[in-house]
Amino acid sequence: MKALVFHEPGRVAVEERAKPSPGPGEALLRVAATGLCYSDVRVYKGEKHARAGVIPGHEMAGVIADLGDGVTSLNVGDRVAVYPISACGSCRFCLSGLRQRCPARVTLGYDEDGGLSEFVRLPASLISLGHVMRAAEGLPLHRACLAEPVACVLNSLETCGIGIGSSVLIIGGGPMGLIHVVVARALGATMVVVSEPDEERAARASALGASLVIDPRAKELGRAVLECTEGIGADAVIVSAGLPDVIGEAIAAVRRLGYVSLFAGFPPNTSVPFDPNTVHYSEVRLTGTQNASPEQFRRTLRLLERLPEIDSITTHRFELQQAAEAYQVRLRNQGLKSMVIAGPEP
Numbered sequence: 001m002k003a004l005v006f007h008e009p010g011r012v013a014v015e016e017r018a019k020p021s022p023g024p025g026e027a028l029l030r031v032a033a034t035g036l037c038y039s040d041v042r043v044y045k046g047e048k049h050a051r052a053g054v055i056p057g058h059e060m061a062g063v064i065a066d067l068g069d070g071v072t073s074l075n076v077g078d079r080v081a082v083y084p085i086s087a088c089g090s091c092r093f094c095l096s097g098l099r100q101r102c103p104a105r106v107t108l109g110y111d112e113d114g115g116l117s118e119f120v121r122l123p124a125s126l127i128s129l130g131h132v133m134r135a136a137e138g139l140p141l142h143r144a145c146l147a148e149p150v151a152c153v154l155n156s157l158e159t160c161g162i163g164i165g166s167s168v169l170i171i172g173g174g175p176m177g178l179i180h181v182v183v184a185r186a187l188g189a190t191m192v193v194v195s196e197p198d199e200e201r202a203a204r205a206s207a208l209g210a211s212l213v214i215d216p217r218a219k220e221l222g223r224a225v226l227e228c229t230e231g232i233g234a235d236a237v238i239v240s241a242g243l244p245d246v247i248g249e250a251i252a253a254v255r256r257l258g259y260v261s262l263f264a265g266f267p268p269n270t271s272v273p274f275d276p277n278t279v280h281y282s283e284v285r286l287t288g289t290q291n292a293s294p295e296q297f298r299r300t301l302r303l304l305e306r307l308p309e310i311d312s313i314t315t316h317r318f319e320l321q322q323a324a325e326a327y328q329v330r331l332r333n334q335g336l337k338s339m340v341i342a343g344p345e346p
Contacts, residue, residue, distance in 0.1 A: 031061075054111070064080060169254075173201035
């Protein structure tokens with residue numbers, strides 16, 4: 001089978017690999033589509049770790065092609081999306097439903113082979129935990145593969161208490177920032193402000209439902225947010241761009257008792273100066289989120305049925321043979337999200 005292989009920072013290549021066979025408790029997924037996350041690009045750049053020789057890709061959906069002995073929760077032909085984290089199932093985090101925080105977690109695409117291939121072997125631990133989830137018949141698999149990043153956004157917004165009538169500032173109008181716009185609207189937020197200097201991304205944010213898009217080069221961000229929130233500040237500020245300099249601006253734009261969430265990953269060894277008295281006296285909740293729980297992933301799969309506008313965030317689609325180009329497009333900052341189509345929609 002064809003697969004994209006990560007060898008070391010700066011080097012990925014499409015190669016021939018032996019088609020895996022499922023062992024006891026395992027399943028074989030025929031991949032339909034895999035999204036390329038900016039975390040994959042950070043691995044390519046050497047800013048994040050993955051095992052040398054691994055097949056990347058943790059945002060995947062496809063069809064069950066074969067089952068190992070003992071698997072009864074799935075059937076050959078099932079259309080599924082994969083929550084890509086295996087966990088121990090018994091630690092404090094797992095028992096509270098937060099398997100993404102398991103100290104023993106193993107993630108497809110980083111530690112074990114992921115979805116940038118024609119087929120992927122799904123480990124028994126993944127299946128036994130219920131992390132391979134059926135997609136509704138009406139949900140296209142190219143959208144179902146986005147369940148993982150959209151679930152991460154759902155976790156981000158739910159952590160900050162975003163709901164009906166909320167106001168939220170999203171710093172960064174890249175793919176994940178734009179998904180924040182769509183999901184914040186779906187959760188009932190009435191004031192969704194985006195800070196984005198790029199004209200194309202700013203226009204896309206407006207088209208997807210942003211109430212206001214601010215060019216931070218032209219207007220001071222904190223003042224602009226105060227103006228549109230009756231002088232109070234945003235209920236939550238999501239930092240969706242890994243730029244250390246914007247964290248101070250985020251704290252200045254949030255209301256008292258509001259949330260500032262560091263959603264983006266930052267370069268290694270980043271240090272950020274800010275006035276701790278602002279956090280102290282205004283009781284700002286400074287937090288961060290990464291990944292999502294299996295339950296949030298499950299709910300996201302249902303939510304995606306009603307979010308066709310998410311499709312527009314994928315601006316580049318590549319066949320598996322051209323999967324390496326998906327990295328180059330992101331490195332050149334062209335368009336928004338890239339996706340690799342490994343097989344036809346069933």
